[in-house]
Amino acid sequence: MHGPHLKVIAINGSARKGGNTAILLRYVLRELEMEGIETELVELSGMKIHGCLSCRKCAARRDGMCAQTGDMGNPLIEKMALADGILFGSPTYVSDVTPEIKALMDRACIVAKANDSMFRHKVGASVVSVRRAGAIHVFDSLNHFFLINEMIIPGSSYWNIGIGRDIGDVEQDEEGIATMKTLGRNMAWLLQNLKSPMAMPELAEIVSQ
Numbered sequence: 391m392h393g394p395h396l397k398v399i400a401i402n403g404s405a406r407k408g409g410n411t412a413i414l415l416r417y418v419l420r421e422l423e424m425e426g427i428e429t430e431l432v433e434l435s436g437m438k439i440h441g442c443l444s445c446r447k448c449a450a451r452r453d454g455m456c457a458q459t460g461d462m463g464n465p466l467i468e469k470m471a472l473a474d475g476i477l478f479g480s481p482t483y484v485s486d487v488t489p490e491i492k493a494l495m496d497r498a499c500i501v502a503k504a505n506d507s508m509f510r511h512k513v514g515a516s517v518v519s520v521r522r523a524g525a526i527h528v529f530d531s532l533n534h535f536f537l538i539n540e541m542i543i544p545g546s547s548y549w550n551i552g553i554g555r556d557i558g559d560v561e562q563d564e565e566g567i568a569t570m571k572t573l574g575r576n577m578a579w580l581l582q583n584l585k586s587p588m589a590m591p592e593l594a595e596i597v598s599q
């Protein structure tokens with residue numbers, strides 16, 4: 391394999407394991423893998439994860455961790471900190487993200503802010519499954535996490551949305567699947583160019599700062 395070792399962690403916020411959001415995420419991950427990028431898919435379904443307590447202890451400790459223990463918050467924050475790219479997936483729940491992924495986003499964001507923007511210059515992307523309406527709001531919510539954390543977001547041929555209700559329905563959404571594949575290729579391109587001093591020396595210099 392050529393170039394640096396790169397890893398993308400995908401986090402699926404759906405309450406339904408292996409559902410439409412997982413299917414969409416896997417299309418993105420497959421493209422990344424074809425480019426030699428290591429991937430891992432974590433499904434929050436069934437996991438214990440609480441929201442932020444606003445205790446501000448992370449700001450006092452500054453150890454890259456949340457003060458809450460005993461749930462999946464810190465293990466997931468650690469996985470995100472170690473990855474080069476973070477891919478979020480959420481179904482649309484009443485026009486919004488799921489409570490599980492919101493809990494993780496809130497805690498990871500406050501911890502990152504307390505620790506010198508520890509996700510700075512990572513690549514971030516998000517995908518959304520939806521039956522009918524509300525997906526753009528979900529897409530925006532997920533992307534707000536990346537933007538406030540000084541991360542870099544690749545685009546695709548459309549906004550990263552797949553349409554379907556029952557598990558597997560998104561496979562019928564040809565444009566949605568094509569959007570996921572293009573996203574995967576663009577995410578791989580961005581990761582490889584950001585991390586390769588040969589490809590973009592001036593950018594690599596900024597990223598290493």
Ligand SMILES: Cc1cc2nc3c(=O)[nH]c(=O)nc-3n(C[C@H](O)[C@H](O)[C@H](O)COP(=O)(O)O)c2cc1C
Binds near residue numbers: 556
């Ligand atoms: C609690 C709940 C709320 C939902 N709200 C919406 C909604 O606001 N708009 C919509 O189009 N679909 C809505 N859906 C449908 C899901 O977004 C859709 O079935 C999606 O494909 C599920 O993805 P999954 O298989 O990854 O869980 C909702 C589903 C659930 C369970």
